[in-house]
Amino acid sequence: MKVTMKDIAREAGVSVATVSHVINDTKNITEVKKKKVLEIIDKYNYVPNSTAKNLRRKSTKTAALVVSSSTDSFVNEMIFGVEKKAREMGYSLLLVNTNEDAVYEEKTIKILHSKMVDGIILSPTSNDLDYLNKFTKSMPIVLVNRYNEVVKNAPRVTGDNYTIGFDATEHLIEHGHNNIGLIYSVPNVSTTEERIRGYKEALEKYNLTYKNNYLEIGYGTVDGGGKAAEELLKRHKEITALFILNDFMTVGVISKLRELSITIPDDIALIGFGDSPASAIIDPPVTNMILPPQEIGEKAFKLLLKKINKENDIENFELPASMVVRKSCGCQ
Amino acid sequence: MKVTMKDIAREAGVSVATVSHVINDTKNITEVKKKKVLEIIDKYNYVPNSTAKNLRRKSTKTAALVVSSSTDSFVNEMIFGVEKKAREMGYSLLLVNTNEDAVYEEKTIKILHSKMVDGIILSPTSNDLDYLNKFTKSMPIVLVNRYNEVVKNAPRVTGDNYTIGFDATEHLIEHGHNNIGLIYSVPNVSTTEERIRGYKEALEKYNLTYKNNYLEIGYGTVDGGGKAAEELLKRHKEITALFILNDFMTVGVISKLRELSITIPDDIALIGFGDSPASAIIDPPVTNMILPPQEIGEKAFKLLLKKINKENDIENFELPASMVVRKSCGCQ
DNA sequence: AGTTATAAGTTAAACGATTAACCAATAGGA
DNA sequence: TCCTATTGGTTAATCGTTTAACTTATAACT
Numbered sequence: 216m217k218v219t220m221k222d223i224a225r226e227a228g229v230s231v232a233t234v235s236h237v238i239n240d241t242k243n244i245t246e247v248k249k250k251k252v253l254e255i256i257d258k259y260n261y262v263p264n265s266t267a268k269n270l271r272r273k274s275t276k277t278a279a280l281v282v283s284s285s286t287d288s289f290v291n292e293m294i295f296g297v298e299k300k301a302r303e304m305g306y307s308l309l310l311v312n313t314n315e316d317a318v319y320e321e322k323t324i325k326i327l328h329s330k331m332v333d334g335i336i337l338s339p340t341s342n343d344l345d346y347l348n349k350f351t352k353s354m355p356i357v358l359v360n361r362y363n364e365v366v367k368n369a370p371r372v373t374g375d376n377y378t379i380g381f382d383a384t385e386h387l388i389e390h391g392h393n394n395i396g397l398i399y400s401v402p403n404v405s406t407t408e409e410r411i412r413g414y415k416e417a418l419e420k421y422n423l424t425y426k427n428n429y430l431e432i433g434y435g436t437v438d439g440g441g442k443a444a445e446e447l448l449k450r451h452k453e454i455t456a457l458f459i460l461n462d463f464m465t466v467g468v469i470s471k472l473r474e475l476s477i478t479i480p481d482d483i484a485l486i487g488f489g490d491s492p493a494s495a496i497i498d499p500p501v502t503n504m505i506l507p508p509q510e511i512g513e514k515a516f517k518l519l520l521k522k523i524n525k526e527n528d529i530e531n532f533e534l535p536a537s538m539v540v541r542k543s544c545g546c547q
Numbered sequence: 548m549k550v551t552m553k554d555i556a557r558e559a560g561v562s563v564a565t566v567s568h569v570i571n572d573t574k575n576i577t578e579v580k581k582k583k584v585l586e587i588i589d590k591y592n593y594v595p596n597s598t599a600k601n602l603r604r605k606s607t608k609t610a611a612l613v614v615s616s617s618t619d620s621f622v623n624e625m626i627f628g629v630e631k632k633a634r635e636m637g638y639s640l641l642l643v644n645t646n647e648d649a650v651y652e653e654k655t656i657k658i659l660h661s662k663m664v665d666g667i668i669l670s671p672t673s674n675d676l677d678y679l680n681k682f683t684k685s686m687p688i689v690l691v692n693r694y695n696e697v698v699k700n701a702p703r704v705t706g707d708n709y710t711i712g713f714d715a716t717e718h719l720i721e722h723g724h725n726n727i728g729l730i731y732s733v734p735n736v737s738t739t740e741e742r743i744r745g746y747k748e749a750l751e752k753y754n755l756t757y758k759n760n761y762l763e764i765g766y767g768t769v770d771g772g773g774k775a776a777e778e779l780l781k782r783h784k785e786i787t788a789l790f791i792l793n794d795f796m797t798v799g800v801i802s803k804l805r806e807l808s809i810t811i812p813d814d815i816a817l818i819g820f821g822d823s824p825a826s827a828i829i830d831p832p833v834t835n836m837i838l839p840p841q842e843i844g845e846k847a848f849k850l851l852l853k854k855i856n857k858e859n860d861i862e863n864f865e866l867p868a869s870m871v872v873r874k875s876c877g878c879q
Numbered sequence: 880a881g882t883t884a885t886a887a888g889t890t891a892a893a894c895g896a897t898t899a900a901c902c903a904a905t906a907g908g909a
Numbered sequence: 910t911c912c913t914a915t916t917g918g919t920t921a922a923t924c925g926t927t928t929a930a931c932t933t934a935t936a937a938c939t
Contacts, residue, residue: 217685219896220895231896231897233917235896235898236898236917243916243918245918260681262658262661264602264662264895265662266598266601266602266607266894266896267602267895267896268896268897269598270598270924270925271895271896271898272896286623286627288620291620307663308642308643309639309641310630310642312627312630326597329594329596330639331597331598463824466828469828470828492798493798493826493829494825495802496801496829496830497829498828498830551924551925551926561889562890563889563927564928567928568928573927573928574888575886575887576888577887580888595925597926598926600927601926602893602895
């Protein structure tokens with residue numbers, strides 16, 4: 216049988232209110248009684264039932280993090296950024312993975328909405344986020360990494376994906392490439408679209424024409440990346456550079472190019488995304504566009520906390536991108 | 548104001564009990580009333596408050612996963628194994644990271660014990676787990692990855708770490724190496740100790756003497772790995788092979804060896820642990836000992852569920868290890 | 880017709896805390 | 910001495926569900 220506050224009260228010869236007050240330090244209690252109560256608490260290793268507390272207090276000190284993709288290292292690091300900040304702030308974190316399933320996402324948010332989490336950090340699956348507006352009124356929500364203009368009342372923290380697309384493309388152009396393929400993980404999400412927008416505008420700047428079929432989907436997986444590269448190079452022999460939007464796919468692409476005896480960067484130059492530590496010792500070392508995932512996660516939680524505490528100025532953050540130059544792009 | 552069951556009942560002209568019964572399908576209700584109730588529920592987008600439900604039902608349909616280290620890819624994949632199974636089974640998952648802090652771990656378990664979760668999956672920080680026995684009686688707990696014989700009443704699912712140590716060492720010996728260094732992440736945890744035991748026994752089998760100072764700590768980080776390798780090779784010029792227990796450290800080691808112009812595998816052969824996709828395209832491709840992290844996570848959740856449902860046969864699982872041979876060990 | 884079973888709802892007591900409102904006893908001030 | 914504050918503590922309502930026990934009304938059987 217689990218021991219409750221009532222048991223503690225009985226054994227200490229006081230009321231439950233008194234026990235509650237010594238635990239929460241919410242009223243003066245004489246030293247002698249306080250000591251007695253604490254003794255009994257210690258004796259039974261008693262911890263207040265948080266479900267009951269939550270019900271009464273209408274707060275759970277728990278936040279949810281809903282991510283859409285799973286194991287890639289960028290998301291992984293972002294998760295731990297959120298978790299870290301949550302922990303520091305005395306919050307627990309509920310982790311849900313929607314696997315890019317928009318229907319499941321909506322169901323999840325709805326359930327979470329009643330699960331009495333105090334707030335939700337969401338990295339949404341699709342660009343069709345109107346359903347969210349039903350929830351943002353009554354529940355603190357912040358969008359992370361991906362976003363959509365349609366969502367009201369939810370701040371967001373993202374990376375500067377436009378610059379990622381622009382700088383990577385420009386860099387490849389400066390290396391003399393006029394036909395640059397792009398391999399993305401998932402369509403219809405802001406991260407992909409912003410990067411493509413950057414890619415497009417960089418091409419424009421140099422008077423190169425943007426071609427729709429230079430883009431190929433790679434599903435964020437090693438295999439998907441490899442297949443996308445193969446497909447792209449078969450269809451367009453003129454392509455001499457690849458911009459790859461996720462590090463699993465980069466691994467797949469590199470493996471595939473080796474298999475096809477295509478050398479990097481001489482035959483095909485290459486820029487990836489996300490700085491997994493291995494990038495530096497891959498052959499050749501790969502040039503990456505990077506964003507600070509952990510920082511993004513932490514910032515998102517901070518913003519959520521502000522919303523929870525009703526500091527109601529909606530502010531969005533866009534964290535700066537940068538490039539770490541190695542050999543796969545043709546440098547050195 | 549959040550709408551409650553009372554509001555639904557009032558508007559539908561029935562009692563709260565009836566509403567509850569239609570929601571949970573726990574009593575016959577006439578079609579007409581049922582329809583009315585469901586209509587109102589839909590109109591307000593009502594979802595029952597789960598905190599209240601939890602309090603009454605004494606179950607939260609939530610499990611906690613407490614991991615000790617954070618971002619390495621093995622743990623990451625294990626996390627998603629647990630999350631996946633939990634999701635499939637209708638459970639939510641609370642994720643806590645103790646950062647190898649034993650004191651924080653104990654505090655966490657104690658708080659979690661307060662009925663916020665139905666069960667706990669723990670990958671513990673240290674080998675000193677006696678404190679756990681206070682909790683295993685009253686809370687379903689399963690150990691994952693790491694374990695300790697002292698813990699009673701908690702099943703475990705681990706990998707066959709002994710074989711990992713043995714096979715890696717034997718393989719290096721067969722390549723002609725007599726002086727093999729070992730770089731581990733953390734001391735005093737079963738994973739490390741079992742692998743060292745395997746390492747030791749492989750040496751014995753070939754009549755090689757085990758030397759304590761061939762072991763070096765690398766803290767599971769890229770930098771730590773690099774420093775450990777440097778230290779080890781400076782101290783013991785005779786070392787010609789390295790067995791590295793975590794993939795971040797492997798990256799650090801390889802970078803450091805390049806820096807020192809030491810070639811792999813000719814000067815130093817090398818076997819790592821954990822199969823991050825990049826392993827295949829690193830220069831040279833690295834030979835790894837592997838374990839199925841996702842499977843370990845899923846199995847752990849299944850076991851937890853059994854415990855939660857009081858199917859009280861404690862069974863432990865040890866998942867088999869294997870080796871994926873590439874060039875860093877000297878093969879090919 | 881009389882008895883019993885069943886079906887469809889309702890009432891009200893939990894679940895285990897928190898906390899506003901209340902009360903008695905002591906202290907302080909004039 | 911009388912009045913008012915303050916201190917230390919208790920009582921009881923409340924959070925939003927679930928569910929056992931109860932109540933009718935209707936159906937079924939002899």
